[in-house]
Amino acid sequence: MHRRMGQPAAAATNEQEHTFKVTQRVLCSVCYNLDPYQAPPHIDSDKKSWAQQKYIIPAKGPASKIEIYSPEKLRKAAKDGCLYCTLVVAALAGVHPGWETEDTYLFIFLAAGVPAIVCLTFGKTRSVTMTREEASSTFGRDYPEGEDMTFIVASGSDLTPIEVEIYRPIIPEDQLTVGDIAFSHIVENLGFAEEISQHSGDQRCFDFIKQNIATCVTHHKCGMGGALPLLPGRVLWIESGSIARIQLIEPKNIRASYIALSYCWGPLSPNTYLTNTHTLNARKAGIEFYDLPRLFQDVVQTARTLGIEYVWIDRLCIIQGDNEDFQRQADKMDEIYGNATLTIAAASTIDENDRILSPRNERFRSYDLNINAEGIGSVKLRVRRLSYAFLANAQEDYGRMSTRAWTWQERLLAARTVFFTPRALKFECRFHSIWEGFDKDRAGRSWSYQLENMTYDTWMRLVEEFTSRNITRPSDRLPAISAVMRRVSKSTGWRPLWGLWADSFIEGLCWASSLDDQCRMNPKRWAPTWSWASVEGPISYHSKPNKELDENNPMIWDLEFLSLDKASGLIKVAGRAVFVKLHATIEPERRKFKYKYEVRGRNDEEGFGVTPDVPLKPWSGNINGEPVSTAIRVPYGEKAPEQSWTAECLMLLVGNKKRESRVLTLGRSVAVAFAWERIGMTARNIYPATFSSSTRTVIEIV
Structure with a gap:
């Protein structure tokens, strides 16, 4: 049994510990005591808080975004005795010493039951006041009548923001202290989190994967739900209990759990390990474990640990150089990834020669912040860098995988995916997503959830993301999106037309080549000129709705x-x-x-x-x-x-x-x-x- 109170600070080094004395709790006008119930509520143009966008939480739950454009105010409040401002200052100093001397501004994100998230952004800011008429003229938009508008203008920096979370650790009940219990009210508005393993091959990581697969199969029923899927027409068989026995087989109407791999290819060479017409029979006869590239070895090892005997890897299960076999398999991508028990996304690798089971960066270890209750004990908090990019857009950064068009489709089609990132695992199914280290109540919407609730606006954003990704053969651009369009068409009834939809055709025509990276012509004509598929490169849509502005000035x-x-x-x-x-x-x-x-x-x-x-x-x-x-x-x-x-x-x-x-x-x-x-x-x-x-x-x- 566990109690959610505190945790001893023995795991942290002396250099990483910070101790604070408990003082009277007066509401701070800078940090609002890190209390989402007392801080100003945050609502964006979609009438949702940041927490509703990130997590699956009740709509009425309190959430706040505190904007501090003058960090000196934060430091002064800490110096004047604000315990919570002191926590924030110490947390930033722990992960980025010397931040006080740099040009920065910061945001603090608060929500009920969620750790406090502090984002330190590099750059200078200044305020600009405009009348409504000036704002409309400057930004080309009609703004409602009212008082003058003040904008904060930030000069950006190439430096990556420092993003940390301050959280309460989960500990066994027999390790609770008197201070943990007596003074827990001081930190009652900070959410809980679990520790993240320092090696992606630790048993705790495999337990995380198993638990989330079981939860999805039992409660979400994504993909095949609890039913065993039909194996793909060609798949690797890994003999149970034997690391040496691996074969490429062609099963017929066999149902079993299997893993699919999503990754980026490296450059081809005569020594590239793959299946073609010359090696097909040899792969069927048997594959030596240590002949496999390192990534494939780790996938096989993961499958063994999870108790799954079949693995699908495109380079080994599709006959390379055989266009007919490629076309047959490409038409089945929605089934292969959609039916897989689990898809492994190798987000921490550049290509198949890198490992996913490896040590993690020491910079992302957690450390303790101790709040000392005089004469009784202490309440412990913990701080760590976020394992994901919080301020980035919803598509986030998954390394080279984020740049490839085929992996875009694989992620959307997969029923369940575990991302092996350099910092932590992320599990995603069609219902939700959750990072390793998150408390179980802190799940967020998954990226593939968009397909379950498709709108034309959502489709436009997906196409913008898709066209920004690279593809080796331009002729594969439409095939790489076709399986997703079939799935959307099946659920919505929409009729696909060369990457657009007949049901929103006029809006779909309003795409434009990106100004930063102009499109290029394709070697051949694969689509009409009115389709974005007629060119190669990133596009953006000029017809995406803006709810707040469109109410007064609709298209x-x-x-x-x-x-x-x-x-x-x-x-x-x-x-x-x-x-x-x-x-x-x-x-x-x-x-x-x-x-x-x-x-x-x-x-x-x-x-x-x-x-x-x-x-x-x-x-x-x-x-x-x-x-x-x-x-x-x-x-x-x-x-x-x-x-x-x-x-x-x-x-x-x-x-x-x-x-x-x-x-x-x-x-x-x-x-x-x-x-x-x-x-x-x-x-x-x-x-x-x-x-x-x-x-x-x-x-x-x-």
């Missing part, structure tokens, strides 16, 4: 989707369009050129900036005997122009708000007579009145 969609030719991808739409001149200004820079694209009326009226899908160029020639001058995408392998140019194109209104519009920029299609091709996107700066004199017309886009 009105003007374009109408009429029909689709499934064979060619040609669509017919009805909308308002204007002919314009596209001006490309090209300025030489060191070892490259800087391109600026702007559209103007035929009489050179004031222009608007265009975000090109890829670099563009002018084109002149005859199409069906008609002389045509237009702008087109620069073909794959061809250099972009090195001199400025002008060409005619078409602006097609997609939708508009009061002060802004979503507009497609189109050039004449060289391949299909009388049709147009998408070449760019314009958002925000074009006033709807630009299209007031144009009549609705039917336009074909390929």
Whole structure:
């Protein structure tokens, strides 16, 4: 039996201990005594607190985000006797000595039953006050009427924020002290946490995995639930109790638990360990454990420890170089990962030559903060760096795995995944996620949970993440998302169209090439130009809703989707369009050129900036005997122009708000007579009145 009180400080070194005397509990105006019940409540634009976004907790639970843009206030409050400010100062000093001398600001996140999370961010801040009119003009948004608005402007830094949690440890009841019991009220608002193993191969880590699999199978029933899944058509068999006996087998209608591996490939060489037509029979005859790459060895060892006899690894279970076998297996990815008892995500590795069972970084060890109750004893807290990036976006950082398109799909499809990260394990199923060291009541939503509650907004964000990831063969871009789209279609009834949905087609057209990393043309045409899959590179959507701002200024969609030719991808739409001149200004820079694209009326009226899908160029020639001058995408392998140019194109209104519009920029299609091709996107700066004199017309886009 365990009691949640305190823990002796014997595990910490003398250099890591901090002791504080108990003083009268007066509410501090800086840290609010780290009490979420007394600190100002935090609610974001989605009307959710930070804690509701991170964890599965009651909606009415107290949560606060304390912003301290002048750390000197924190240090002064600690010096003046605030016990809780002193805890925060000491915690930061323990993990990052000398932080007081640097330009920083910090946030403290509080919630009922959760450890206090302190995020120290590097950089300078200043406040700027604007009227509502000034703010609307500056940010291109309509803000509700009211008082002047004050913004905190932070100058960023390349330094990674220091993120720590202050928590109460869980200890056996027979180790409780009088101080732990008598003065527990002093820290009653700080949540509990367990210790994190210093080696990912410790038995405690395997127990963590087993317990979470059992919880998911029993209570969540993700994937197959408690039923044994059908084994994939080709899988590794690991003989129970024998480290030497491994075989590649081709089972037929056999049900058993199995593990799937999600990882990043290293560069191929003649010595790369894989299965191809030449090695297939040898793999079936038997595989030597020590011939396997180190990652595969650790996966086999993990499977043995968990009592699972079958493992699926793409490099060994798909015949490499056999395109037919690859296509058959690619079509089954949703079944392979969705039915697996567990997917191991090798987030701590670069490739298959690294290990996942290894020691962890000493910097992430925990240490004690002792609160001394004079003459009675002490109440113990513990502090450690967070094992995950708290301020990062929801997709978090899983090393090289976060950069690959195939692992994006594998994570979304998997029923249950354990991430081996450099700092801790993370278990994720379709119902929730939980980090090693978390108290069991501190689970959060899983990333794959998005597929269970899909919205068009969610899909757009997923596509943005997907296109930012790398893929070895551009031709695999659509196959790498197809299994996810099939699963979404099955649950929602939506109809997929080359990475978009017919049910939200107009909104789906509003993608744009990233300004920071412009897209590139594909070697071949694998999708129509209106689809983001027609280019290679990161895109962003300009049609994602903003609930707070859209209430007063909603987007009105003007374009109408009429029909689709499934064979060619040609669509017919009805909308308002204007002919314009596209001006490309090209300025030489060191070892490259800087391109600026702007559209103007035929009489050179004031222009608007265009975000090109890829670099563009002018084109002149005859199409069906008609002389045509237009702008087109620069073909794959061809250099972009090195001199400025002008060409005619078409602006097609997609939708508009009061002060802004979503507009497609189109050039004449060289391949299909009388049709147009998408070449760019314009958002925000074009006033709807630009299209007031144009009549609705039917336009074909390929």
